[in-house]
Amino acid sequence: MTKPLKQIHLAAHFPGVNNTTVWSDPEAGSHIEFSSFAHFARTAERAKFDFLFLAEGLRLREQGGKIYDLDVVGRPDTFTILSALAAVTEHLGLTGTINSTFNEPYEVARQFASLDHLSGGRSAWNVVTSWDAFTGENFRRGGFLPQDERYSRAKEFLTTATELFDSWQGDEILADQETGVFLRDAKAGAFVHTGQHFDIHGQFNVPRSPQGRPVIFQAGDSEEGREFAASSADAIFSRYAALKEGQAFYTDVKNRLAKYGRGHRDLLILPAATFTLGDTDAEAEELAREVRRQQVSGATALKHLEFVWNRDLSSYDPEGPLPDIDPDISENHISKGRAQVRMYRDPLAIAREWRELAAANNWSIRDLVINTGNRQTFVGSPETVARTINDYVQADASDGFILVPHITPSGLDTFADKVVPLLQEQGVFRTEYEGTTLRDHLGLAHPDDVRGERAAS
Template sequence: MTKQMHLAAHFPGVNNTTVWADPRSRSQIDFSSFTHLARTAERGRFDFFFLAEGLRLREHKGRIHDLDVVGRPESLTVLGALAAVTEHLGLAATVNATFNEPYELARRFASLDHLSGGRAAWNVVTSFDAFTGENFRRGGYLDRADRYTRAAEFVATARELWDSWTPDGTPRPFAHQGQHFSISGEFTVPRSPQGHPVVIQAGDSGEGREFAASTADIVFTRHGTLEAGREFYADVKSRLARYGRRPEDLKIMPGVTVVLGDTDAEAQEKAADIRRRQISPQNAIVALEQIWGRDLSAYDPDGPLPEIDPDPDSELVKGRVKVGDPFTVAAKWRALSEAKGLSIRQTVIETSGRQSFIGTPASVAAQLTEFVAADAADGFILVPHLTPGGLDDFVDHVVPLLQERGVFRTEYSGPTLRSHLGLPTPVRKG
């Protein structure tokens, strides 16, 4: 049987993905924006709709970073509302495992799973800094290794709670004693229609890959080439056996962008224009300052990279994950800039591009099919550059071609997100 492709829609909510200056760009908060994108995804028979999350507004130079999205509704609230206006589409929320507690979060996801008829998913993320922790009573932050151990125990504890009702609908007492949690009582929500909500994880580190192999149902990743995608795919899938899992028990879905045109040349021109508008002169300097940790506002974005070294101890930027050792990144950017004669803005454009599929609908359908057939992915999470209409053309013009190729469904085959993804129903333990 031809390997089937999975598709999901990501609602843009962070960074400079959205081209705000486009006259078709609409609100990131109005419910009409969420319903438009979700209904478009369901019309295209997508597996799920994916919401990002952030627990604190980012700051830059001591002020709110106004080139970012400022304000974002709580994800589970939005998805609960979307459950009423969709029938089949999976509903995935990004919720933090560092500043939440298992009982309450398991209860909220179980409630969403019941309200939606078994379509809930949880993208498990962790927090990395005390800046975010200031919004919470407990405050502080966890070391990297502790963040993953807490997250793993968090998910395991949530699953114990979801399993605590008997098949005949009787609640049983639960008790969990572990390194991070010690709880007992009775769970208030019966076992949900798909057993457990689907668990999503994002991360490319060794710890992240191991966490995905042991715990996740979906990995949300990003890889810029077919070769990189195949390496990641083979590595993560090879880790599953040690946890008693099969390769098909985990779906690998990179986040990608798609740009369509009547010809490949037109699509390439549109893609270049989108990148220029995403990386404005102001955004280019901000991106540079995030690496260098210095105020570089006096530099010309169309000029060369600064010759000064980064400040590794800077707190110029707060609320953003560091991209690695600043000296290593700066050296890499300088080498690229010198080799290609790139300005600051051009360097940022070249280094910050997400994996994109660019071309006519037919060529994009062929590229997507090749990635899946080559075991570089099981499917894709599409990140549009416009809210809320950024997937309209893809659903209208690319999805029918994928269906004609026999690599994507023409109708939903079951009622739950697990049935869309071909994932097994969890066996109740205890």
Template sequence: MSTQQKQIHLAAHFPGVNNTTVWSDPEAGSHIAFDSFARFARTAERARFDFLFLAEGLRLREQGGRIYDLDVVGRPDTFTVLAALAAVTDRIGLAGTINSTFNEPYEVARQFASLDHLSAGRAAWNVVTSWDAFTGENFRRGGFLEQGDRYTRAEQFLRTAQELFDSWRGDEVAADRSTGRFLTGPGAGAFRHEDEHFAIEGRFNVPRSPQGRPVVFQAGDSDDGREFAARSADAIFSRHAELAAGQAFYRDVKGRLARYGRAPEELLILPAATFVLGDTDDEAQDAAREVRRAQVSGQTAIKLLEQVWNRDLSAYDPEGPLPDVDPDPGEHTLARGRASVRMVRDPLAVAREYRELAAAEHLSIRDLVIRTSARQTFIGSPATVADAIDAYVQADASDGFILVPHVTPGGLDAFADTVVPLLQERGVFRTEYAGTTLRDHLGLPPRP
């Protein structure tokens, strides 16, 4: 076995209710009951995954003034779920998305430091921003920031939180961890920070946690987002799951690290990936087609097309041809809520492309939406999927994947039972955890 083989990083995303999830599948369970989260986390830990990831939804999506049909369950609070999962798992990392636009550094730092203590060093923070005034209506700080400003706030938010984490030094703490009593030096927890967004001063009341700081993830794909990740993140979530695009993204982001004095291995690149398994490749392809049609019902197809057309298309037959009217290129008001809205810069051009594709392949509205919306990343037998994942990582298109099953909570089981053992046999994925913290799992240097 070549010593040059990269080790693959795998994580699992609990997706909630969206157009990836087949919530109508008989095997699908609750997306809010704790038993679902616990089963999912235990499966990922049994498979020796690096971490479990929870996204964040701060407002239900709306379309045409109504709650979007795939989002009616909403999302429970990320910190609450991760803290509960810390009690029923031992090693798997616990990563959560927390918004830097609508929160405050002291509050978030305190929550993550607490989670890192409760989990014995398994906490991770996906730092995101939001421009969405619709979501911002839930908060005092509505959607008032331009893109450049929101990344400035995010960087200052993260820097402020890190100052709070670092306000406790090891030599200032003599701890009896069985009682939680701490004897501290005169400067322990003291902080003062002032910039254009924050002016805070006081003492941080959670002593330094096992990782020192939580692992920091970032998900932006813009140039600002990539630069933010190169400066500040330990891992970046990528949208590029195709080989050539993945390699280009990998080269670009890794190439930015040197200017900040960082080595390539200090930032992991992890695309989201879906999968459909079968006993044979043909069986998996048949199953994948069924999954896509279950993900995109006729009603969902109309809703997704409305996000491009910016018009009410409810009168159209989803099994019929595309609308004969053009999109409304005005300000997007039909669909509200960032997670549900495609960022379509030129809807008229997109409509032309869609019409040409539909005419060439004789596609209905539903067929077209299935054809053009998110596709499965890995389809095949366990051996085929293991081959594809390994080839992608060894080709420097990523450092691993965040897997998004289409059924929760049991959709990860088959992957854990069939694909993971094949990767372990190749020597590219761990058979046991080598350390106890998430930084250990990811091969990241410890924080001082």
């Protein structure tokens, strides 16, 4: 019996604090003006994407005690942008990253429930933790939480927020159709939560939203992150966009679901993916090389090397050889607020590996960073890219992809116009939205339906 084709999920990530955007391109636009966000969102909706995703940085990053100004350094508040986008879109899901370390459940639940009402049930929350004391300096809580406590707080944060979302339900909730005023007894909106991190009680003041509660996303590759996603999330962002690595991650996370009484369809695996399109594969390959050199200037290459060396390397020539001195492995790191600092846990080993690669390939510092950094995930003609994306999804390397273009805000346009129609022709991507909420787009059950099924069983 032939296995039915999986439907592909596609989303669009408006690049945030990043080094992927090519600022020198004439088409590059603002990351602050609302017109950029509106253009990007309308393109994603025109292409029938599931949702738009916004990441968020809570502090301007620094290097050597100065603001790191070689890529995007900030933008307006996430809730403000998503609320505004709800007014200029009708179907597109609206996903925002909101930190669980430096916020409170009542406030975040109220904001997401409000967004869900404003958008007609299209909101989603990417639940994240903050890992560094540097970011925490902007908040009264500081950086006091070690990793195990961060995830403990995040789990209880989400549990508490869910209790708030679910506090408005039942037969006691009625609405006057003329005034829109909700009539309820004392039970509707009432909540009491006592735990390790939160001890709160009262009345939640936002009624049940169209999709019950926002869709929950999680991003994290650690053991704690995978378990958190398997137990509580509706979708997980993955960094494993390559086939074999993606299949291993997909299998691992999906196999964790059963212990929580969940099935494989209850959690979507959605890696971030970049792309470069050309009329032919050869043209796309050439363009991809050009884009990478635009993304990694000489100054960017030196700053990237400083993440590992933990030294000021401004005196080195980015077109010259790697430093012959070893990295400084002290705890006082030159780079503040960047995830790359955590990625390179053994700087001495990384330095040896990079020196060997540079020597074997005759690479300069800039060449090394270009070739060892993030490369475009999908490169080729529209036909090649459409076929590759479908092959990955059908091979269970993912359930779809969150696309990150290198041009903002128009970088998604060509994909929408040339790749999406090919996926639609293959019967693996929608031609029209079939529902009104983000849960509909993602094929996720309404929370009330899930609760009813579990109660019946």
